[in-house]
Amino acid sequence: MEKCKRYKMWRDRKVPLGLLGAGLLALCLTLVCSCKNAKNPGELSGTGTIEVTEVNLSSKVSGNVLKRYVDEGSEVKDGDSIAEIDHTVYDLQLAQAQSALAMAKANLAAVSDNYFSTLKLYKQGTATQKQKEQLTAAYGVAQAQINQAQAAVNLAEQMIAYCHIVSPVAGVVTHKLIEEGELAGPGTPIVTVSVLE
Numbered sequence: 155m156e157k158c159k160r161y162k163m164w165r166d167r168k169v170p171l172g173l174l175g176a177g178l179l180a181l182c183l184t185l186v187c188s189c190k191n192a193k194n195p196g197e198l199s200g201t202g203t204i205e206v207t208e209v210n211l212s213s214k215v216s217g218n219v220l221k222r223y224v225d226e227g228s229e230v231k232d233g234d235s236i237a238e239i240d241h242t243v244y245d246l247q248l249a250q251a252q253s254a255l256a257m258a259k260a261n262l263a264a265v266s267d268n269y270f271s272t273l274k275l276y277k278q279g280t281a282t283q284k285q286k287e288q289l290t291a292a293y294g295v296a297q298a299q300i301n302q303a304q305a306a307v308n309l310a311e312q313m314i315a316y317c318h319i320v321s322p323v324a325g326v327v328t329h330k331l332i333e334e335g336e337l338a339g340p341g342t343p344i345v346t347v348s349v350l351e
Contacts (some may be wrong), residue, residue, distance in 0.1 A: 195278050203351045207322050210331075210343035211236050214316040215244070219344065228328055230321040230347060235343050237332075241317035248310035255303035262296040271294040325349040 217239040224236055269289045275281035329346035334339055 162169065164264045177198075187253055194241070202248055206325075206348040207351060208328065209325070209347045209349060210342050211319060211321060211345050211347060212343045213237075213239055213319060213338040214340055215239060215241075215313055216339045217241065217243070217317060219332055219336055219338050222330065222332070222334050222344065224345060226327055228327045230327060231324045232321060234321045235318065236321050237319040237338075239317040239319065239338060240269070241314045244310055244313040244317065248314065251303060251306035251310045255300065258296070258299040260304040262293075262300055264291070265292050315331040319344060323347055323349050 219237055220240050221238040222236070223238075224230060224234075230236070269292070272281050272289045273286055276283070276286045325347040326346040327345050331343045331345060338344060
């Protein structure tokens with residue numbers, strides 16, 4: 155009777171499914187790992203699905219691809235160089251903008267001297283209101299020309315920076331879509347980087 159009672163207690167005991175599943179998994183792994191692979195002893199192989207996110211890296215500017223630093227299968231890190239677009243035109247635009255900025259600064263210096271001299275004379279009563287207003291307007295225009303020229307310099311520098319394509323993610327290059335020498339336009343994918351999830 156005692157034996158029957160113990161059996162009934164064991165039979166009515168509830169084992170959580172997670173614990174049971176973990177036990178079965180451990181048993182299976184033990185059996186698989188204990189098997190010897192004839193070709194590669196100690197190696198465990200299996201099949202499965204790997205999910206990746208594909209990121210197309212493209213140009214923001216037009217130009218020929220001077221150099222592509224990666225090929226299919228290359229591993230890249232965040233910030234690695236991918237390609238270089240010809241930036242000769244943007245270099246010329248930068249030089250032009252820098253010249254315009256230098257001229258605007260020289261113009262402001264000349265206008266400033268007249269402006270502040272006229273203000274001093276106006277306070278002493280020897281310059282007219284009209285002279286003061288004209289030089290105030292010229293001074294404002296000269297300052298605006300500096301701001302405009304500085305913006306052109308900043309734009310040209312940004313366009314040159316866009317010619318250097320870098321990876322925003324770490325992953326593996328799975329597709330090269332443009333060869334060196336080919337024309338890349340804004341939005342034209344150069345390579346695809348796959349990121350493991």
